[in-house]
Amino acid sequence: MKPIKLGSSFSLVAPVLARDAYAQCRGAEVITRDVAIVGGGATGTYAAINLKDQGKSIIVVEKQGALGGHASTYHDPTTGTPINYGVQLYHDDQVTRSFFDLLNITLGGGTFPQGKTTQYIDFRDGSPVLNYSVPPASEDYFQALHKYPYLETGIELPEPVPEELLLTWDEYLEEFNLTDDAIATYSRPAITGDPTKVLALYVFNNMNTDMLEEQIEAKIVINANGDIAEPYTKALAQLGSDVLLNSVVTGGRRGRKPADGVKLCVSTPEGNKRIVAKQLVFSAPFVPENLESFSLDERETNVISKFEGGCYYTGVVTNLGLPTNYSYANRGQKTEYHIASVPGVVMFNPTNVDGTYYYWYTSFSDLTKEQVEAETRSTLKLLQKTVAGADVNAEPRFVAYKSHTPLHPTTSAEAIRNGVYRDLYALQGYRNTWYTGSIFSTGSSALWNLTSQLLPRIIAASEQ
Known part of the structure; x- marks a missing residue:
């Protein structure tokens, strides 16, 4: 595109x-x-x-x-349980609460969607990425972010635009000695394209104070009914x-x-x-x-x-054939900082319906529903062969899908x-x-x- x-x-x-x-x-x-x-x-x-x-x-x-x-929600036909497979939460602030008041919506406790122990796997060959974890952003990242307050709620830039914001993110990390934050910043799930080549401006605009408060302080709100x-x-x-x-x-x-x-x-x-x-x-x-x-x-x-916007897709799948007591995240086995290869599935996350997962998929070019689901199925069939306890005979069933293309124009x-x-x-x-x-x-x-x-x-x- x-x-x-x-x-x-x-x-x-x-x-x-x-x-x-x-x-x-x-x-x-x-x-x-x-x-x-x-x-x-x-x-x-x-x-x-x-x-x-x-x-x-x-x-x-x-x-x-x-x-x-x-914001996409699929309702499990057996239990009626809402399964969110796009937006996952809302930031807890007065504007959000006032909007929900206008809609007569009751807010529930501020917690992240229920998660499980994550297996980090290279979805290209199914090999596990061992001794890997995602740390929170460091104080050094916060200090860098706070140099650009105009990126918190928009992109209303000073003139001239600071040249460092026009560096690619891998260049910015090296230039300002932030490589300790590489894994934290490269692990943002809803991004498209090669994450190393995203401009620093867009990383700070996306991974802003609100997002960090959600991750670190759980400053979030969720609809009481989970939808x-x-x-x-x-x-x-x-x-x-x-x-x-x-x-x-x-x-x-x-x-x-x-x-x-x-x-x-x-x-x-x-x-x-x-x-x-x-x-x-x-x-x-x-x-x-x-x-x-x-x-x-x-x-x-x-x-x-x-x-132009990026290409991103989400969906819900059941009968994965994988053990249901894990989340599964795509990470590169041989890439620097274990960055996942694109295009492909970003992750499979469990939901409140046992055995039902939502997945996110990113690509360089626009794809059809049939193409995304075919590629996702191929990934699952690969994982069935490499994940301990998986069932190689299970046939994944796709029950919901949504294209988010074009995502976040840049x-x-x-x-x-x-x-x-x-x-x-x-x-x-x-x-x-x-x-x-x-x-x-x-x-x-x-x-x-x-x-x-x-x-x-x-x-x-x-x-x-």
Whole structure:
């Protein structure tokens, strides 16, 4: 999945196509709102509930059949037990608690999902990685992180951007004598690509104070019923017809003055609908393929074309044929710091249903459900041959799946050095459009905090 460069058909043709697509919506039902929200994941749902609570009319356009984005829950058909196979927890802070209060959700004790002793195995050949453990981040890491407070809740960078943040992570570890933290930092599970080549900026943005507090101080909250997707089912019930599921924007017109507002053509299961709104919140992944229907101008294209997301997939599998008293994590047998090879399964983690595991899978290129499950099955059949006590005749059964691609859009060191994040922040409010989501941070609670800071500006703009 490559970023689309300037001069391609994206920058030259998409605005015309978007205008034509909107024109094709003539005669469709018109939905008039204060704010249109595209994307019903963590930030889109948070924005919708809070804007509605503050008296604003909203409409959410979500391409999937449910709200929730990276929060995925499978309910075991026999016991009804919820099995979370995407987002696993929420950070315990006031913004999170206030959001849950709006949704009338009871919070339970702050503990990590139940785990078991981990077997570290090289999933390429099934060999065990012995005498390996994952230590917590050291005080040296904390001191390095705190040098860049602007990476805690976003990527609003100083100018010039500190050059050390544009080093790859393996270079940063060597440059600043942080190699003792290599295993701790390379063990973050929800990352894509080669972890040694991720820019230091993105490591600090992801492995921030909130994440470290969750790991070290267990500063987390969990829904009392264990269903991590509950905020989104509750939100959908509250929002009702203000959410268009299985729907996509096919064309749009966005004015340059507040009075011009935003007009969108949306394809829904019930046919085309026209949305007329004062402001637009875009919370879907910030990548060209998600924005080409919005009649982008050159200024917007110059920013958006420089980002691409990673490829990540999750699922639930039963009958693994492996002993059920362990977790299984992928680590390289012969790689430095035992870094796992990509592409492949990241880990198999047990759930509260004995014998049922959730797995995460990362890749360099976009894959289909069939490809991910076939590769995961091959990994399990390999482990059945090498793990003591395994059953080589067991046939894995896949019961849930979700693609999280494109995950956490990023860009190059050159683009960052040239001010792409400065230009991204400058787009806030331009053409009555506001951006939020994982382009700025990771973790649901961090995204809710970021969006809460943006809402007053959106509300003010909708009242002009």
